[in-house]
Amino acid sequence: MSETIVKVYVNFQAPKNLMPRDLNSKPLRSKTWWTGKEYYNFSRRAWLRSEGFTADVFQDRPVIGICNSWSELNNCNAHLKSVAEAVKRGVWRAGGFPLEFPTISLGEMFMKPTSMLFRNLMSMDVEESIRANPIDGVVLLCGCDKTTPAQIMGAASADIPAIVVTGGPMLSGQWRNRKLGAGTDGRKLFDLYRTGKLTDGELCEIEGGLARSAGHCTVMGTASTMASVAEALGMTLPGCAAIPAPDSRRLTIAELSGQRIVDMVWEDLKPSDIMTREAIENAIAVNMAIGGSTNAVVHLLAIAGRLGIDLKLDEFDRISTRTPCIVNVKPSGEYLMEDLFEAGGVPVVMKEILPLLHADAITANGRTIRENVEGAECWNRDVIRAADNPLSPEGGTVVLTGNLAPRGAVIKQTAASPHLLQHRGPAYVFESYKQMHEVIDSPDLPVTKDTVLVMKGCGPKGAPGFPEWGQIPMPKVLLDQGIHDMVRISDARMSGTSFGTVVLHVAPESAAPGPLAAVETGDEVELDTAGRRLTLHVPQEEIERRMAARPVAPPHYDRGYGWMFLQHVNQADEGCDFDFLRKK
Numbered sequence: 001m002s003e004t005i006v007k008v009y010v011n012f013q014a015p016k017n018l019m020p021r022d023l024n025s026k027p028l029r030s031k032t033w034w035t036g037k038e039y040y041n042f043s044r045r046a047w048l049r050s051e052g053f054t055a056d057v058f059q060d061r062p063v064i065g066i067c068n069s070w071s072e073l074n075n076c077n078a079h080l081k082s083v084a085e086a087v088k089r090g091v092w093r094a095g096g097f098p099l100e101f102p103t104i105s106l107g108e109m110f111m112k113p114t115s116m117l118f119r120n121l122m123s124m125d126v127e128e129s130i131r132a133n134p135i136d137g138v139v140l141l142c143g144c145d146k147t148t149p150a151q152i153m154g155a156a157s158a159d160i161p162a163i164v165v166t167g168g169p170m171l172s173g174q175w176r177n178r179k180l181g182a183g184t185d186g187r188k189l190f191d192l193y194r195t196g197k198l199t200d201g202e203l204c205e206i207e208g209g210l211a212r213s214a215g216h217c218t219v220m221g222t223a224s225t226m227a228s229v230a231e232a233l234g235m236t237l238p239g240c241a242a243i244p245a246p247d248s249r250r251l252t253i254a255e256l257s258g259q260r261i262v263d264m265v266w267e268d269l270k271p272s273d274i275m276t277r278e279a280i281e282n283a284i285a286v287n288m289a290i291g292g293s294t295n296a297v298v299h300l301l302a303i304a305g306r307l308g309i310d311l312k313l314d315e316f317d318r319i320s321t322r323t324p325c326i327v328n329v330k331p332s333g334e335y336l337m338e339d340l341f342e343a344g345g346v347p348v349v350m351k352e353i354l355p356l357l358h359a360d361a362i363t364a365n366g367r368t369i370r371e372n373v374e375g376a377e378c379w380n381r382d383v384i385r386a387a388d389n390p391l392s393p394e395g396g397t398v399v400l401t402g403n404l405a406p407r408g409a410v411i412k413q414t415a416a417s418p419h420l421l422q423h424r425g426p427a428y429v430f431e432s433y434k435q436m437h438e439v440i441d442s443p444d445l446p447v448t449k450d451t452v453l454v455m456k457g458c459g460p461k462g463a464p465g466f467p468e469w470g471q472i473p474m475p476k477v478l479l480d481q482g483i484h485d486m487v488r489i490s491d492a493r494m495s496g497t498s499f500g501t502v503v504l505h506v507a508p509e510s511a512a513p514g515p516l517a518a519v520e521t522g523d524e525v526e527l528d529t530a531g532r533r534l535t536l537h538v539p540q541e542e543i544e545r546r547m548a549a550r551p552v553a554p555p556h557y558d559r560g561y562g563w564m565f566l567q568h569v570n571q572a573d574e575g576c577d578f579d580f581l582r583k584k
Contacts, residue, residue: 028265029160030063033134044134053097061097062265064258065135067126067155069147071105076144076223077167079214079245086251087139087165090258096137096265098258101129106146108223116493117465119146119153120569120578121561123306126154135160137265139257143167143216143245145496148226149299152235156271156306157581161264163364164235165257166227168245169337170215175206181219182211183497184331187471194441195479215245218337219330221496225292226299231346232286233303234274234363238372242341260365269366277309278358282369284316286346288323288395289353291332291414293496294504297397298466302575308583313408313573317399317532323356324390325414328383331499332396332414335383343383347376352387400503402534403543404489404515404525407507407573409534411527412499417485420501421529424537425450425487429521432457433469433492441476449483452525456516457553458492459509460569460576464556470494470504487527489534491516491572503527503534505572511553512571518546 027035033044048058066087070080084100091098103125106115130138138158140151143166155162173180180186189206192198198206216223227241237257243250280300287296297316304311327349329335350357351373359370378384385391396414401407413421428451430436436455439445447453453472460466470492474484488502491509508514515536519525524537536543557563568578 029136030134058097062136062262063134064091064096064098065138066100067138068141069105074105074107074144076216080141083254086254087258090255094259094262096262108145114465114467115146119150122150123153126151127157130158137161137261139261140164145222153306159270159272162271163257163261164230165254168215168243168250169218171213172218172336173210175209181330181336183217183221184219186210213246219497222293222295224337225296225496228346229283232283233279238347239345242345244338278361280304282357284319285323285356288320289349290327291325291396294410294412298576302577305575305577305582320395323395325392325396326385326390339383343380344378347373348378348384351376400532400534404534404536405506409503409506411503415499416501423487424526425452427452427454427519427523427525430455440473445475445477447475453488454519455490456510458490462509462511466576468493468495471498471502507571507573517550518543
């Protein structure tokens with residue numbers, strides 16, 4: 001794989017309109033910080049020399065910012081210090097001047113109420129750190145679920161040359177003779193523990209072996225999905241997404257990315273040149289082909305908004321209907337990300353669906369999608385299927401509308417139970433996440449396999465922050481009967497590692513208020529995946545009466561960032577970004 005990466009980079013030939021310009025034709029952005037007759041030009045040079053750099057090191061060299069989301073409060077990104085050192089080697093080798101800087105880091109497993117509450121804050125941190133400093137180009141180091149979209153959003157808004165280096169998936173988990181995918185298998189095993197089929201000791205063994213290294217989840221969760229999306233957008237070097245975090249080739253591609261960003265500065269190849277509408281559509285198609293996380297929908301809507309691209313939710317469904325799901329990785333399949341890497345990675349996936357892509361879209365290495373993937377080879381057809389032999393003839397994500405979701409909802413059909421994709425049943429309603437947790441294990445909970453669980457108050461404003469609460473746990477009373485799936489509906493998100501017949505992102509959310517707020521226990525709810533409909537079988541006038549009588553909840557925050565979030569966050573179908581950050 002490293003030979004493939006080296007070949008792709010060494011064979012790089014910039015298109016004529018991207019050839020390096022004369023150093024004197026246009027000064028580097030950073031040069032205005034160092035050069036001039038003001039006191040601050042002198043003092044900035046002096047202050048930088050206080051770090052031990054020689055006087056000439058930042059003269060006429062591109063200053064490359066290394067935007068590092070390393071944190072010990074984020075296990076997914078805990079190895080990014082060594083990745084940054086590899087990037088620096090590449091920058092120095094190409095004649096640039098690397099300067100590493102931190103941003104906030106969003107640890108998916110640790111942050112409450114949800115890391116999604118802070119994605120927009122991190123994107124602002126990234127954007128303003130780039131904008132305010134003497135940086136000519138930037139390398140974005142990310143990995144955990146929200147860090148990748150946040151950095152791409154920030155770089156899109158700043159719009160100076162940028163390249164992404166994701167941190168890669170962790171080693172697969174191990175328990176006795178089983179390989180485990182962190183997230184997906186952990187959830188399944190914890191359900192066994194809930195029903196008394198695993199002991200405390202066995203759960204402790206699993207806990208010690210589920211996540212065996214730094215790096216993000218090794219299933220096709222949100223982190224793996226967004227790494228693949230970054231590659232599909234053209235924002236990484238080819239082959240970057242799936243290299244395992246502990247693999248030395250992760251450092252190889254980091255070094256090559258550091259080398260490449262220097263050329264991108266001279267070419268003035270910016271995020272807006274790469275992330276065009278065609279690139280966004282390519283990323284949507286790849287997300288469908290890999291059975292990617294439903295969270296990619298929200299993040300791509302937000303990224304498009306930062307670029308001034310008017311992307312609509314129904315475009316995801318249009319692309320999904322023509323894109324086969326061909327990647328056999330959990331939770332939609334049976335393998336893990338390291339298997340995807342060994343099978344050929346995202347370049348093979350893109351080659352398989354190349355007729356469905358905008359193949360002439362430019363990427364970070366200056367070459368087109370077609371040029372990048374034409375030599376890719378698949379080494380395991382059970383992991384990456386041929387397009388004419390897919391796991392599913394359609395993409396993983398389906399967009400639903402109907403009177404229960406006027407502005408849309410999503411379901412990951414490849415991770416759902418086929419017999420439940422067309423289902424009608426009585427609702428059992430939880431008014432909040434807290435109420436759900438208080439009663440979900442009750443032995444007398446009045447639910448059956450036909451019940452539709454509905455949970456409210458879990459959207460961007462209602463939760464707040466749009467948390468991953470959507471995979472409502474299976475009621476213990478049904479698990480004890482051997483029933484492991486049922487239809488579940490909410491205005492929440494769910495982890496990309498999750499599975500089941502789960503409808504998410506109902507928009508408008510119940511707190512907006514949307515029609516979800518009107519559902520009562522006993523109402524008939526129908527999921528029609530093939531017809532793309534989500535229907536509450538209650539007369540419209542009764543829905544309106546119930547919504548009008550609904551009490552207004554007090555706001556979650558009255559100051560600070562939380563208050564700003566509630567005032568300015570958009571709904572799920574607009575990417576959950578702030579209204580003032582979208583490009584007009």
